[in-house]
Amino acid sequence: MPTALITGATAGIGAAFARRLAADGFTLVLVARDESRLAETADRLKLRYGVSVEVLPADLAGEDGLSRVEARCREGVDLLVNNAGFTLLGRFPDNPVADELRMLKVHCEAVLRLTLAALPGMKERRRGAVINLASVAGFFASSSYGASKAYVINFSESAAAEARGDNVRVMALCPGYVRTEFHQRASMDMSGTPGFMWLDADRVVGEALRDLALGKWVSVPSLRYKAVVAAGKLFPRRLVSELSARFGR
Template sequence: MPTALITGATAGLGAAFARRLAAEAFSLVLVARDEARLAESAGQLKLRYGVDVETLPADLTTDEGLAAVEARVRQGVDLLVNNAGFGHHGRFPDVPAADEVRMLKLHCEAVLRLTLAALPGMRERERGAIVNVASVAAFFSRGTYSASKAWVVNFSESAAADIGDPRIKIMALCPGFVRTEFHQRAGMDTAGIPGFLWLKADDVVREGLRDLALGKRVSVPDVRYKTIVALGRLVPRGLQHYVSSRIGR
């Protein structure tokens, strides 16, 4: 039975990945900060899908938490989903530097280190996959959040090219606005976001895993966001920034 480790696994896209992979008979390792919520999620998944579920409470913005998850990844996983992330409601440079550094540690350092921890075992077994959750924001200029997600996209493409083995897949998943707790936790006002731009987490995960199976290195779920990204490459950067500022991250 294959094993998947998912960070940020108790809500939003992480929980959707857990449900989908459990339905596909993966054993799960769920990583999140909230130990009680992890236990609740694990119990529900075991009851519904009959799979093995391991929980690992850890804060990936701390050295101790990141080291603990690295150690578990080195024990062997078939699929690593680097999903944990957060946003700021403030704009650069008003956000405190310490908060910006926490974001970079989670979005960049954790993705780098967990990927490096997973790859030796995958190369030895000659199979495996890594999904690094980025964002459509990666293709637009919007503060440290979009900059960190742009790094995730570039890193994922570069790592996949450097590994050069089609049996080991590395992909950046770049969703748009998804109905999750993300914006509420960040204190962001989403009232101005048009309804047609919202996606369902389960749909994003389904399309992302399909693209992973197809060997894509970057996945932008939904034709609406594929169109937005394509158009964004055609308009001046200044106009991109204006639209992004008006609509939100």
């Protein structure tokens, strides 16, 4: 059975990946900070899908947690889903630098290190894939959150180009607003966001896996967000940046 390691696996898009991959028969390695919630998630998946589930409690913002997940990736996985992430409520000049650095640790350093830990084994076996969760925000100037996701997109494309000769795929997944706990955890009031802009996590995962199978390096789920990204490229970058700074959050 192929093995998938998913970070941030207890909620939102990570949990949707866990459900879908369990249904597809993958052995799962689930990573999250909350050990009790992780165990509950694993029990539900084992009961419903009859798959083997390994739990790895770890905080990717800390060196100990990141190193332990890095070591597990080196043991060998067939699919790595770098999903863990969060955002901050305030504008970046107002946020404590420690909070900003913690976000960069999870979004950038963890993605880099876990991808590099998993790739050698995949290349040796000549099979495997990595999905790095980015965001539509990565195509726009949207505070340090958007900057971190721009890194994920650029890094994933670079890694995809390097790995393609080894029959290994790397893809950045760039959703827009998804109905998860993400904004609630950041205490963001999203009540003014139009209903049609929200995506379903299970559908996002379905489109992501389809795009991965097609060999895409960047996946933007749904036509509405494909249009948003395309429209952003039509206007001067400075104008887009100013509008993002004013309205993006």
